[in-house]
Amino acid sequence: MKxxxxxxxxxAKEEFVVIASIGIPRGADLKPLEEGYxxxxxxxxxxxxxxxxxxxxxxxxxAAAVHLQKLxxxxxLELNCRDRxxxxxxxxxxxxxxxxxTNLLCSTGDHQTLGNFRGTKRVYDMDMVQxxxxxxxxxxxxxxxxxxxxxxxxxxxxxxxxxxxxDPFEFRATLMAKKVEAGANFVQTRGVFDLExxxxxxxxxxxxxxxxxxPILAGIIPLVSVEQAKDLQQAPGMMLPDSIIERLESSDxxxxxxxxxxxxxxxxVKKIEGVRGVVLHADGVERLVPNLIKQGGLxxxx
Amino acid sequence: xxxxxxxxxxxxxxxxxxYDKILITGCGTCVTIDYSGGAKEAAILATxxxxxxxxxxxxxxxxxxxxxxxxxxxxxxxxxxxVADCQTIISMACGAGVQTVAEAFPDKLxxxxxxxxxxxxxxxxxxxxxxxxxxxxxxxxxxxxxxxxARCAKTLLNGPCEGSQDGKCEVNRxxxxxxxxxxxxLKERGRLADLQKIFPLRDWxxxxxxGYRKTVREDMML
Numbered sequence: 001m002k003x004x005x006x007x008x009x010x011x012a013k014e015e016f017v018v019i020a021s022i023g024i025p026r027g028a029d030l031k032p033l034e035e036g037y038x039x040x041x042x043x044x045x046x047x048x049x050x051x052x053x054x055x056x057x058x059x060x061x062x063a064a065a066v067h068l069q070k071l072x073x074x075x076x077l078e079l080n081c082r083d084r085x086x087x088x089x090x091x092x093x094x095x096x097x098x099x100x101x102t103n104l105l106c107s108t109g110d111h112q113t114l115g116n117f118r119g120t121k122r123v124y125d126m127d128m129v130q131x132x133x134x135x136x137x138x139x140x141x142x143x144x145x146x147x148x149x150x151x152x153x154x155x156x157x158x159x160x161x162x163x164x165x166x167d168p169f170e171f172r173a174t175l176m177a178k179k180v181e182a183g184a185n186f187v188q189t190r191g192v193f194d195l196e197x198x199x200x201x202x203x204x205x206x207x208x209x210x211x212x213x214x215p216i217l218a219g220i221i222p223l224v225s226v227e228q229a230k231d232l233q234q235a236p237g238m239m240l241p242d243s244i245i246e247r248l249e250s251s252d253x254x255x256x257x258x259x260x261x262x263x264x265x266x267x268x269v270k271k272i273e274g275v276r277g278v279v280l281h282a283d284g285v286e287r288l289v290p291n292l293i294k295q296g297g298l299x300x301x302x
Numbered sequence: 303x304x305x306x307x308x309x310x311x312x313x314x315x316x317x318x319x320x321y322d323k324i325l326i327t328g329c330g331t332c333v334t335i336d337y338s339g340g341a342k343e344a345a346i347l348a349t350x351x352x353x354x355x356x357x358x359x360x361x362x363x364x365x366x367x368x369x370x371x372x373x374x375x376x377x378x379x380x381x382x383x384x385v386a387d388c389q390t391i392i393s394m395a396c397g398a399g400v401q402t403v404a405e406a407f408p409d410k411l412x413x414x415x416x417x418x419x420x421x422x423x424x425x426x427x428x429x430x431x432x433x434x435x436x437x438x439x440x441x442x443x444x445x446x447x448x449x450x451x452a453r454c455a456k457t458l459l460n461g462p463c464e465g466s467q468d469g470k471c472e473v474n475r476x477x478x479x480x481x482x483x484x485x486x487x488l489k490e491r492g493r494l495a496d497l498q499k500i501f502p503l504r505d506w507x508x509x510x511x512x513g514y515r516k517t518v519r520e521d522m523m524l
Contacts, residue, residue, distance in 0.1 A: 082456070086503065108463040111455050111473045122456070129460035130503050145503055163464035168485045171497070175461045178500055190464060236465035236472035 002185055005102040005157035006074045007046050011215045017277030018298050019076055021048040023284040024058040030067050037071050039286040048279050051078035055115025065101045077101050082109030085125035086145050093135055097154030105159035105188055106131045129182045132160055136183025160184035164201030165239040173204040180213050187214055188279055191221035194239040195268050202272050211274025218269040221281045222288050223258035263295025304332040304396045305430045306339055306416035311350050317413045322361050325388040327381055328368030329395035339394030339416045341368035372399025378406045385410055438508030446487035453480035459501040
């Protein structure tokens with residue numbers, strides 16, 4: 001075991017892991033988080049906490065994670081390279097570990113000009129591969145990135161964001177291999193809609209036996225409207241087939257159809273060798289998760 | 303070359319509103335080549351300012367002078383006579399030139415006439431592209447001759463981010479993703495294995511993050 005992580009233990013037991021992201025408040029108030037928690041309590045293995053998603057200011061992810069853990073949930077906390085230099089990054093890692101947050105998901109981060117704070121200065125001191133490497137170095141070698149000793153190493157199960165839908169496609173397996181070599185213990189994908197492409201990507205990974213090296217968790221986004229689907233289709237790094245939009249358009253209840261589609265995607269990815277869990281992105285619509293778990297044929301955690 | 307774009311006329315008019323005799327200095331090097339601040343652009347600005355002031359019922363006299371380079375003392379000193387004859391100066395040079403003029407003539411206020419943009423090259427007529435961020439630690443031999451710092455919005459060194467699609471950048475779908483270009487070029491050269499290697503953390507202190515930079519060449523000093 002790399003860390004005192006419940007998720008690591010579940011994955012080691014070959015369980016199919018179910019994570020749900022939770023809407024992070026945009027105000028100085030934890031109540032909305034608690035409301036989301038109540039809707040998901042005992043239904044999922046862990047809560048995924050995005051890190052200022054969309055390059056917009058949200059409540060500090062670490063604060064949200066600590067609060068959720070107090071309430072009784074395990075968390076997977078995103079750590080992006082956009083907002084922190086190596087000093088802030090390593091300090092955040094120490095703080096997270098000291099407060100009992102054991103799963104960190106390294107990501108590059110949506111570019112700052114895509115959010116509502118366009119004029120901000122960029123950081124990207126380290127890229128994702130380097131961030132993983134630094135995190136592993138702190139944990140396993142007890143070294144900060146400058147070689148100085150870490151008095152008490154952080155016990156962290158290291159995650160990495162991966163995207164089967166980004167290009168250059170053939171390079172994506174190499175890129176994931178770099179993340180694994182750097183120290184990733186699990187990977188989490190962007191939202192899956194295009195199963196054909198996802199299957200091709202998994203095939204690429206299997207050719208390099210990457211699926212045996214780390215558990216792959218597939219991102220699932222329940223669609224609630226045609227507008228949301230169209231926005232996502234245009235969003236960078238996403239692939240959403242027209243057929244899905246057509247299904248939503250021809251439905252009287254797009255939200256129900258969206259859950260049905262997500263359930264079908266879950267059922268499909270679950271069958272793919274190497275996929276060891278799902279991350280349900282239902283931020284703000286946590287109430288949909290119980291039905292999604294049912295539709296996807298996932299076991300309830302209660 | 304250093305590339306620049308002329309500041310909007312409105313902004314320049316507001317800056318120099320209190321003055322009625324202005325020297326406009328062009329630079330004969332980079333900003334001449336990119337049509338932003340050479341002799342021709344200095345003359346155009348002078349005409350625009352005079353016309354605008356005349357329409358506003360104000361008097362304005364302009365002087366113009368262009369030198370080879372505004373970023374060197376010996377060229378900037380050529381402005382001495384005209385500087386003495388004006389109330390203020392608009393320098394059409396890049397930021398380095400504006401500061402050289404300001405330092406050479408400390409009793410005159412110097413206004414920038416252009417916004418300096420980047421070190422780059424004219425890709426084709428009317429299009430300039432950034433190529434170098436002066437990081438002070440060049441890696442072009444490792445990346446197929448394409449700079450991931452100047453041309454990747456996230457200055458990534460270990461490959462593309464999760465937003466690169468169809469060869470385009472996440473930030474702007476009109477812009478090429480340099481990591482797609484690096485991949486394609488190294489593939490052509492049969493050097494894709496180079497991209498399997500993990501590049502460690504960079505020392506950014508050789509660039510602007512290290513603070514005000516000076517290059518000292520003792521062998522050159524007199």
